[in-house]
Amino acid sequence: MNRTDDRLLPVLLICAQALVWPGAALVRGAVPPAGALLVAVLVAVVVTAALVLCRNRPVVALLVVVAACALGAGPLPAGATAVLGTAGVGLALFTVAARRDAFTAVLCVLTLTVWQPLYNVSLHGTSSRDSLHLALTALLYAAACGAGVRVRRIRRARRAAERLRQRTEAERHRLPAIERRRMERELHDVSAHHLTAVVVTAGAALGLRDRRPELVEEALDFAVGTGREVTRALSAVRAPAPSREDGPSPEERLQDLVAGFRRLDQRVDCEIDPLPDGAVADAAYGIVREALTNVARHAPGARTTVRVRYGDTGTDVVVTSSAPPAGAAAHGAGLGSGRGQGFLRSRAREAGGTLVTGPTAEGGWEVRAALPGRTGAPVERSVPRDYRLAQLTAAFGLVVQPMLPMLVLHREEVQPGATVPAGVFFGLLAVAQAVALLWLRRSPRAARGALLALVPLWPVAMSAGHYTGPVLLPLALSLPATCAVLVADAARRAAAPSRAGARPPHTDARVVERLRDRFAEIRPPHARAADTAGPSAVGTGIRSRLTPPATWRMRRPVLPVAAVAVHAGAATVAVLDRGTALPVVAVVAGTTAATALVAGASRWAGTRHGRRERAARGAHQDRLVTWTEEAVRDAWAERRRIAAGLETTVLSRTADMVAEAEAGRLDATADRAREALAAMRALLDAVRDGQAETALRPQPTLQALDLLAHQLRATGRDIEIRLTDRVPARLPTAVDLAAYHAAETVLAIGGDEPAVVELDAEADMLTLTATGVPDTADTAAAERLATRVTALGGTLTTGPQGIVRIRLPLAGAPDIEEGQR
Numbered sequence: 001m002n003r004t005d006d007r008l009l010p011v012l013l014i015c016a017q018a019l020v021w022p023g024a025a026l027v028r029g030a031v032p033p034a035g036a037l038l039v040a041v042l043v044a045v046v047v048t049a050a051l052v053l054c055r056n057r058p059v060v061a062l063l064v065v066v067a068a069c070a071l072g073a074g075p076l077p078a079g080a081t082a083v084l085g086t087a088g089v090g091l092a093l094f095t096v097a098a099r100r101d102a103f104t105a106v107l108c109v110l111t112l113t114v115w116q117p118l119y120n121v122s123l124h125g126t127s128s129r130d131s132l133h134l135a136l137t138a139l140l141y142a143a144a145c146g147a148g149v150r151v152r153r154i155r156r157a158r159r160a161a162e163r164l165r166q167r168t169e170a171e172r173h174r175l176p177a178i179e180r181r182r183m184e185r186e187l188h189d190v191s192a193h194h195l196t197a198v199v200v201t202a203g204a205a206l207g208l209r210d211r212r213p214e215l216v217e218e219a220l221d222f223a224v225g226t227g228r229e230v231t232r233a234l235s236a237v238r239a240p241a242p243s244r245e246d247g248p249s250p251e252e253r254l255q256d257l258v259a260g261f262r263r264l265d266q267r268v269d270c271e272i273d274p275l276p277d278g279a280v281a282d283a284a285y286g287i288v289r290e291a292l293t294n295v296a297r298h299a300p301g302a303r304t305t306v307r308v309r310y311g312d313t314g315t316d317v318v319v320t321s322s323a324p325p326a327g328a329a330a331h332g333a334g335l336g337s338g339r340g341q342g343f344l345r346s347r348a349r350e351a352g353g354t355l356v357t358g359p360t361a362e363g364g365w366e367v368r369a370a371l372p373g374r375t376g377a378p379v380e381r382s383v384p385r386d387y388r389l390a391q392l393t394a395a396f397g398l399v400v401q402p403m404l405p406m407l408v409l410h411r412e413e414v415q416p417g418a419t420v421p422a423g424v425f426f427g428l429l430a431v432a433q434a435v436a437l438l439w440l441r442r443s444p445r446a447a448r449g450a451l452l453a454l455v456p457l458w459p460v461a462m463s464a465g466h467y468t469g470p471v472l473l474p475l476a477l478s479l480p481a482t483c484a485v486l487v488a489d490a491a492r493r494a495a496a497p498s499r500a501g502a503r504p505p506h507t508d509a510r511v512v513e514r515l516r517d518r519f520a521e522i523r524p525p526h527a528r529a530a531d532t533a534g535p536s537a538v539g540t541g542i543r544s545r546l547t548p549p550a551t552w553r554m555r556r557p558v559l560p561v562a563a564v565a566v567h568a569g570a571a572t573v574a575v576l577d578r579g580t581a582l583p584v585v586a587v588v589a590g591t592t593a594a595t596a597l598v599a600g601a602s603r604w605a606g607t608r609h610g611r612r613e614r615a616a617r618g619a620h621q622d623r624l625v626t627w628t629e630e631a632v633r634d635a636w637a638e639r640r641r642i643a644a645g646l647e648t649t650v651l652s653r654t655a656d657m658v659a660e661a662e663a664g665r666l667d668a669t670a671d672r673a674r675e676a677l678a679a680m681r682a683l684l685d686a687v688r689d690g691q692a693e694t695a696l697r698p699q700p701t702l703q704a705l706d707l708l709a710h711q712l713r714a715t716g717r718d719i720e721i722r723l724t725d726r727v728p729a730r731l732p733t734a735v736d737l738a739a740y741h742a743a744e745t746v747l748a749i750g751g752d753e754p755a756v757v758e759l760d761a762e763a764d765m766l767t768l769t770a771t772g773v774p775d776t777a778d779t780a781a782a783e784r785l786a787t788r789v790t791a792l793g794g795t796l797t798t799g800p801q802g803i804v805r806i807r808l809p810l811a812g813a814p815d816i817e818e819g820q821r
Contacts, residue, residue, distance in 0.1 A: 009091060010051040014044050017083040024079075032077075040080055043072035047084045054095045062092040062108060070119060086137060090144040097148025098155075104391065106438065109145045111395040113138050113431055117424070118399065132469060135426030135477055142434035143480065161620055163352055163372060164715065168624050170279055171714040172631040175707065178277075179635040183642050186237040187684055194230045195677040198223050198657070202670035209666075220661045223669050227658035230676075234646055234654075249274065250281035254288060258306060261292050268292065270306040275315070278714030280371050283351035284308055284317045290344055291319035291367040299324035302364065315353070315371040323363035344369075374716045422465025426474055429454055429461060433481040440488065448559060451481055455566045459574040471578045475571045479598060482563050486599055487606035489559055494610025495617070560599045567599075568592040625748040628711050632744075635707045636700040645686060649679035701736040702727075702759070708744060718754035719747065726761045728810070734792055735766055735808050742788050742806050746770040753802070761810065768806040 022032045022040070032040075046068040054061035069085035089112065097105035117134050205219035248256070251274045258270045275281040288306055295304050304321040341357060344367065348355035353371035360366050436450040458478050461467075467474065571591035572584075580587060657672035700707070705721050712719045721743075731739070743757050747770070755772035785806070789796045794808040 010048040021080045043068050047088050058095040058099050065092045090140050093144040094148040097145045098151045105145050109141045114399050132423045134423040135430050138427045138430040168715050172627040175631040176634040176638050179638050194226050198226050198673040223661035230654050267303045272308045273310040276713040279351045283347045286347045295321045301325045312374045314373040317369040319367045321364045422467035425461035425465050452566050455570050483602040486602035490603045490606025491610035494607045495614040564595045564599050567595040631711050632707045636704045645683045702740050720756045722758040724760045764811040766808045770804045773802045
């Protein structure tokens, strides 16, 4: 709820209460006493103020509302606090469930459900006939609690999705810059070490060849070996291994940072977990660096502890320093700019976290940052056991409170043959239904069975409690729980990945058509012939593997039929037990039609909600996949741009240097080495200043798998990509493109679970095996994969536990030049 709702709903409740009382009494001509009106106004003011302020202290607001309504119910006539005592308490319960943990919400519901009938008995005794309002109140409380819990879960899921979206969008713009810096660093290393060494060695040999002629031969051999090493190093720069990056990991960077401060005589201990490269790792590095720098400036010699813990829900970065030793001089105390604390908080905020700093009890200083973890979800603080014990004690005290005056002051003679009111049975059944609903997520089958088993007990409760009210009203009270189960089941089925044989959504169909057009020009001859001759054996095999089993295609509506049968049977028994002039067939037909209508409406509402949820999730996932593809394509374009400069300038001059050295011309070898070094430096300047044309981005191949893995790891997902030695260094272009897009599609539909992609080649077949991608059972995802694979006459198989295996033939695939990709 927003703040407008917080102010509006209490006002609406006061208006409704005024219509019930004293409005109804005034219409009948009865003017309430002034004292009663004053008490009612005071109760309304207190309840309204509590509901307006319930956002910050929902449990306290709930207690205030209950206490005000309970105190006003004594002197006021019946109905004077009916709306505030039911809808007002329900609104407060909803706020508690939406803003506090599930334990607190359930404890509040159970406490109120037990306290209210005991308080009612202490006021009016046990002479109430039906006490149906007890069951209605229990259902209201359970519904408010369930709605609040659902709202809290939805908000938490939306916040997690929004954090993941922001993280992916931030990493999308970082990947091309990271790739540019990586290649710039590697090129600098090559120029600073290999080519410079050749120039220096050749120059020294030329200067000493009259006195030491053997140095010329050594310089020529060194130039040949170094030139080949340069070629291999530059090839690695153009196509690094996709398993892990060649550069230092975030953990190694942090350890190097700590080692550097240790060399400055700082006593630093560290406990650092492995971190994925990305915004979180950069923020952690910056925070630790700034914190250690402040310690070196203001508390030299103080013992410092650095802890970096990376988990599923959060990353904790803690830098704690003790008090500086006595007599230590802080020579760098005046060197800071005074903006360090602001920079620390901005780093944490940009990464999606928070940061707090302050002194410790021992006289030191602590910097503590809470950053996103593997899933980007916030860290939920654990509740101390003492707090739980206090909650249980308070709840027990509230339950016992109405019994004290009843046991001490009130004494009522129990008439012989007195029966328990039917409302008590109804309340117990409503509480049992609410408990079953609480277990619906953990044990759905047991919860559904318990709910259906409780339905036949309602006619028994009506008979045992001698219920004389409307015969269908108690049975209608048993329907909301069943409707909630039907809605949840339909929404879950509609939101789950489509495993039916139905046609994919129109968006997925457009994707499939676009993929078919993309691979139309690179299809091998035998695949094109299959288009005109009919379905090929390969295509039929793939379709047969993708066809879901019959148990998936035929979803028998067992739960709705069972619900209709049980509720219709209970209603029929209740009506016939009360007695009716209608024939039995008419009663059965009427109850069955009514329950079927309610069940059908619940299924329809659940299906619509599930489809909307699936569409929203699909749009969110498509947006993330699109950003990942754009980031990889931009980074790949940067790599290709720089690689093109390497091929036309540095590599060609390096090859000339090797040729001159092999020919024994040391002067020419030195000149070629200088030219290669100059070309390398010019290329470095171009790398810093230039950027790839977005309209000329080439299609990524398997050599871009390291970029794809880097992007996915940066967003918090654990990805491992392995290439065996049997994979050829140069693949046919069609196979290279199809294999990369297949790997990209498999990883895109894998969700957040860790995944491993392994590529191997054997017997003229390229095999891609992916594990940890359970969502490939989705028809649309399988259709996309099948379209990519059938373009080259390959095979696609899916196995249990999220295993996908794709086989692409290497022989017979057309090879297209790089410029035509």
